[in-house]
Amino acid sequence: MQKQEPVDNERLTSQSDEDEIDLRVFWHIFIKHKWTIFLLTSLIGILTTIVVFSLQPIYRSTAVLLIESDKANVISIKEIYGIESFGKEYYQTQLEILKSWTLVEKVVKKLNLVSHPVYNQKKEESFLRNWLPSSWLSPEVPLTAEKKRDAIIASLRDQLTISAIRNSRLVTISCDSSDKQLAAKVPNTLADLYIESDLEAKLEMTNKAASWLTERVEGLRQNLSNSEKTLQEYMERKNLINVEGVKSVAKKQIEETASNLVNARQEYAQANSVYRQVKALRGKGSEAYESIPAVLNNGLVQSLKQAELDAERKVSELSERYGQRHPKIIAATSDLEKAKANTARQIQRVVEGLTKEYEVALANVKALERVLDDNKRKIKELNRKEYELKKLERDVAVNRQLYNMFLTRFKETDASQDVQSLQSTIGRLIDLALVSNWPYKPKKRMIVAISLLLGFIFSTMLAFSLEYLDNTIKDGEDVEQKLGLPMLGSLPKLKLSNTEEFEPLWKFLKEPKTAFAESVRTLRTGAILSCLESEEKIFVITSSVPGEGKTTFSTNQALALGQMEKTLLIDADMRRPSIGKAFGLTKAPGLAELVAGTRKLDECIHHLGEDQKVNLDVIPSGKVPPNPLELLSSPRFKTLLEKLSKEYAYIVIDTAPTMLVSDALVLAKVATKVLYVVKADATPHQVVLDNLKRLRRVDAPVDSIVLNQIQTQKTSKYYYYGKYGYYKNYYKSYYGGGHGYYNSDS
Template structure:
């Protein structure tokens, strides 16, 4: 059951620690800051005074500004400006002008104009000597007598700078002091110069503005002159090219005997068209004649009668006439044959007429067939003749076209060269006529005036910022120191972190010897200390009122926390009420014998356990209580304390005394306290205020709780009451606080 209780206590401690880590106590932070308010205010005051001295030592800087209006499109005087790209629109153009205002060439113009190389603010030869001569200090040290001849940005020691170096330095310095400030979305821009000399700053700003305009005019003039020279040289080349083109055109005309190419081409084209039409008719006629000729050739083997049946022959008028006469003769023969006999003279005459008609028809058919053949031959010859004429005309036209194309090419070359020559001649006349006309794309709107107030340093702002930063730094340092000081400073902090009640606190006793601290309660020199011991005694007695704690172990985390002082003085306090035995169980660093000046070799606890001395020899009676010192320091203290003889000795002492108080070694040094806690009915843990780190205390208490040590309470030792009260740590409610107040009043 007791083990479960201790486990629950440890869980509560861990939970309370986690909650404390997760939460930020703003009130505590404010109290920490408020308690160190005078330190913070002192830091702020000191920093403010230093800042005031610093700003008054800074050379004031004045700013002069001249306002320019930069037009995006300058008035076009000569069209050649298009070649040089003077036309500009948009933000890119204005940004280009701003960069020109900050250019080195413009700064060099101002340096020359105002002769800034001799001005004290710029001339490196007139600069004041530095307060600390770093080079001289380095020369006093012997670094094998090797000192760098130059430092970055410095001129060689002992060598006077040249005029070019001075001019370069002054120009760079001036460029760093120039700033360009556009005025909103307008075409206005402020040219600003910062100098310690207000009058010179105004002169420099005006010189920059006027120099910018003059440089624009000079650039325009230079471009016009360059354009004129270039156009003169180009015009000569164009004149030569035009003359060559005209000569080639004339030579071609003369070589080809060309007078009117358009007229010749027109006549040739008409002839070609007419010949083509005639050739079409001849081809048609030849086709018709060929058709008739083919029919004649097909019928020629069948006699003249078959030839007479050909449509071309049959349709001939003479053939039709002869056929009619033959038919008439044949009809007469047929008529007479029915009337007369075959030998009738009339029949002979009729047959003679029929034979004559047939012969005539045959002769005529042969003539018509021969005519068809001749007509075909003539048609074919006519077609071939027209085809040859057409091809001849076509070749002539193609030749004329080639000459025409070549002629047109030469004419175009002449016209192009003449147009380009005329254009350059016109531009040259315009440029020459307007080359001395001033035209700039900027003008001065407001001249810079001598500034009356400096722009920097802003003394009040600098001092305010310095004071504010000092305040922040002071607050930060205060919180940092408080965070780094991870110690117990108040009883509330002890109880909240460890979940163990605080039996009392003991005030800080300064400049006292060990022997004096051991007898503080008995001599009652300090009322607050005595009252604090009584408070602790009361807590001890009340905590064991039903079951008195006969064996009490008093320990701490590390040496020097005052556990021995608490043990001795608490023993004296309890000795006024009970029979008390105080045992010095710190066998490694014993203090009891030294505090009460026991003789060297006095037997003690080690001798008792080892059996080299009796209990009566070990016990010493001092101011109403009995004491057992550590005795001879053994080589194995832990084995002695863990031995059955020590347990038996404790049982014997418990029967003789009402209260046995054991001064134990610290928990973080050795394991003796854990062993001693197994014999105790109560354990008091001593913590040195504002000194022992919380993790050490938590580790020591945790080790004891893990071994079921009966921790009865905590004593917060060596509390600086004045300091604690100053920083807001209240110990009200404890008799020690009232005892301290009463002691002050006494």
């Protein structure tokens, strides 16, 4: 039975937490950027307000027009031009006519808009003409009268709004203009011109229809006369009187001939079969023909064969009683020979008769086929004549029908052409457009409100985009998600005065009751517990780049460990040493001299004063060598660490950043644990990942991250820092107050 693997409840819980959408995350991101959002939204609102209140007010007036259906049926022009009664297509057509260029051009001409002040205002110069040299721009060309008129027509069409009222025949005609009087005149004028144009069009169509019908009727009459004349000439030329009668007689003859031909072919088939049998036995004697059924079935042949059989029977009977030379035998034999000769002659006659029957049947078939072919040719000729005749008759019928129809329509049109037929208009005004006292647009309040709403949405999206594009590490969850390592602990960002340069390095001792000091103790506990099983406890502290606070953490962590047991702090950052300066050991011999062998161990180890109540020794970097990496990778340095690890419970080594040099990679090989410091909200996680990969290639014992310089003032802006903010207040109340925060890396 296969053993079932235990379920990782912690992993399942973390996965379920990741799948859930925590709205508090979005809320805290919004709170973090609230001032940016509000300021950007206000700026957009102010700019929109300035622009909106600088716009010229536009007035709108609307006229209501009723479009009638084409009930008057003026001279039935709708049938000639294909216009149906009132329907969707007709209604939509009238709407497009109202918007047409020709009709708007008439409005411009009637209202003399070419000279109207609205369309003759001097346009403001463009931005380019205000700020660019005139030599860079093409000279302005004044518009011709025609182009100016076309521009006014196009502008007026854009200002017009023509729409249909649903489920009715009403149309609204609206005009937007900065002149309220003009906004009312245009819809009324457009409606009047629309009605007048329709009446003029109907009258013009009626006149055109009458003229066209007159010409068409005369042409159709001439066509009818020509077609009738052509028909008569054809009948006379072909001698056609009754094509149908002649065709019916010919069809009857063909039917009879075809029937006789079928019978003749049957007889020919039978005669041909017998003839083939006779032909196959020719030259083999008359007895061979006896196998042919037609020969045997002949009555005379059958009687002769019977006589021959009787003679043979008589000879056979006499042969039993007499000898061959007996007169009776001789007489009977002579009779038999005569009977056979008669049979043979008769068979020959029958065969000759069968041959003649075959020849007669063949000749009969050929004769009937010739007659049938002649009849078919006659029928085809009649069909061609009939087809041509019917074609001519159809032409006459069509021409006569068209002539009668157009003649009738011409008479109707001529009779209906009067003034009363034109009294039915295509539409009428229901409501005149009135002068509006209130601007139609811009709707300033609504535009400002919409701009504020859109500005707020844009600002919020921008804030979330910036938050999403932020690739730094902010909290423990970012450490686990982006780096794949747990967070050992975090340190708050210190805020100090500039009176003392190295104040952060002594923060743990000088202010032991702050949140910073408690965070150092928490990290101390985590570091110790993570290497309980190891005899040597060598902590190498590094970071990705300078300025992440690794030296501050190294010093304070060493001070915290020194409160428990004997601890040694080594400054291995020989390129930018700062621990010696913090402890007043600037010119004191240190690690460089010790590894190089120029000084003894006692000369390089410096004891912290007993008044500090910390059992901590310090080895500064010493005089900066030209080749720090060679010193740190030498066997002498490794031997030195082995010796020191026997004397000290804890050894803390501050080394250079991993991104710049390879010192940390060398020291990581001898470390019990590598404490990797990452500055919150500063270092991109891609940089940290690249340096962690470098450490893993040398099998460095780095399995957790120290997140430094967290800005606890932003705890209300990050959901993930909520607990930290709570504990910050807890520390203040527990220790009776706290201090500010500072960001430092010596």
